Amino acid sequence: MITAQKGTKDIYGEEINKWHFVENAMRKIFEKANYQELRTPIFEATELFARGVGDSTDIVNKEMYTFEQKGRSLTLRPENTAGVVRAYIEHGMHRLSPPVKFYYTGPMFRYERPQAGRQRQFHQLGVEVFGIDAPSADAEVIATAITFLNEIGLKDLELEINSLGCEKCRSNFREKLKAAILPRLDKFCDDCKMRYEKNPLRMLDCKNLECQSYLAEESIQNVIKSEFICTECQEHFEKLKSYLDELNIKYNVNKLLVRGLDYYNRTVFEIKSNSLGSQNAVCGGGRYDSLVETLGGIKTPAVGWAMGMERLMALISDFKVSRLDAYIISQSTKETLKLAQILRQKGYKTEFDMQGKNFSKGFEKALKSGAKYAIILGEDEISQNKITIKNLDTKEQQTITLEELFNKIE
RNA sequence: GCGAGUGUCGCCAAGCGGUUAAGGCCCCGGAUUGUGGUUCCGGUAUUCGUGGGUUCGAUCCCCAUCACUCGCCCCA
Structure with a gap:
């Protein structure tokens, strides 16, 4: 018998009704918020992800489905922000009046060991907003996510936010953090030692308990807690928080929250559920003001997020199914x-x-x-x-x- | 990449060394060819993930392998 490949699933029966329910809600909510659907190809040039997602990430280093075709290196998309940005640049969308707002949904591919809430072919739904620097865009994107999650009846979710600062304050912070960690560096796990060189910020969300305990030391905590971000970034973050307050959206500021992809700056956020097992992030996103430029476009601020469809499905219990007349x-x-x-x-x-x-x-x-x-x-x-x-x-x-x-x- | 657990019908399962591998659900047929999910009767696994081994004998014990599940890591 030929069976579905490891980490892939057929969706049918009761399950497909849930998908339709979620997809209908998605269309309704995002169209009302004036997002336009963008469908990009499922495979892209490998280089797009290497440059876009970042070559220090696990996604690019060990999780991509890459194949050669007539001398070209192609990769099954592991996420869709890079593809959307590529389309934005390719079609000269910087000439459109900002904000330029897209939503998308479709399969993504990552070569990982499957477990609860994690598959090799999985589906994401996401939004991207281009051309707006102001924290209003960050707020809009987060508020739309919450509205959508409410629409499909999900409650008891926790929103965590953080600001990573801009390039300038980030490199400042990076140096301070490295200096504080250096005396203890040999105690950290191997991954963290690598992160120390490539992207030390990612040491902050290491799950290793020992690493956590070293991070908890005063000298390092002082750096983490210090308001390293510049006044502009701080204002940006304060405004975002005030907008969220205004919208009555509850959040926790989590200084340890660092998204795993290299392109984020300033705002990052995550929406978690307590009833999902260990893969508990339902939604993750943030601002990526330099990605358009990195991929060859003109510098364009942008912010967005992605949700894991399968994780949403796991949380949905009651929904209406249409009865046979x-x-x-x-x-x-x-x-x-x-x-x-x-x-x-x-x-x-x-x-x-x-x-x-x-x-x-x-x-x-x-x-x-x-x-x-x-x-x-x-x-x-x-x-x-x-x-x-x-x-x-x-x-x-x-x-x-x-x-x-x-x-x-x- | 590392660690743990589980594989008996489409699904849920009993059997744990000894002749024909329980049972339930679903499905199919009949009782019942113009009216109901109930009930009753009948049918559906030459075989226990696969390959070896131990044994007079293996679903049951051992080894390997595959698959699935969960955890680490990472992420949505």
């Missing part, structure tokens, strides 16, 4: 096919007994299908050009013409 019971396949088509054209979700054995079986199937009405199209009805409609909940039934039926409903 009519189930046709008949032994005349021709008449049944015709009637089914008419009912479907009129907008009724309709199924029929394709085996057409006997009325008993037909009713049994009608009931199991969960339909509201059984429509009986027997010899008697056909000869009178009528139908018998039975409400399967109340058991009332009557024999009428189709015209009478539609008049009654309308």
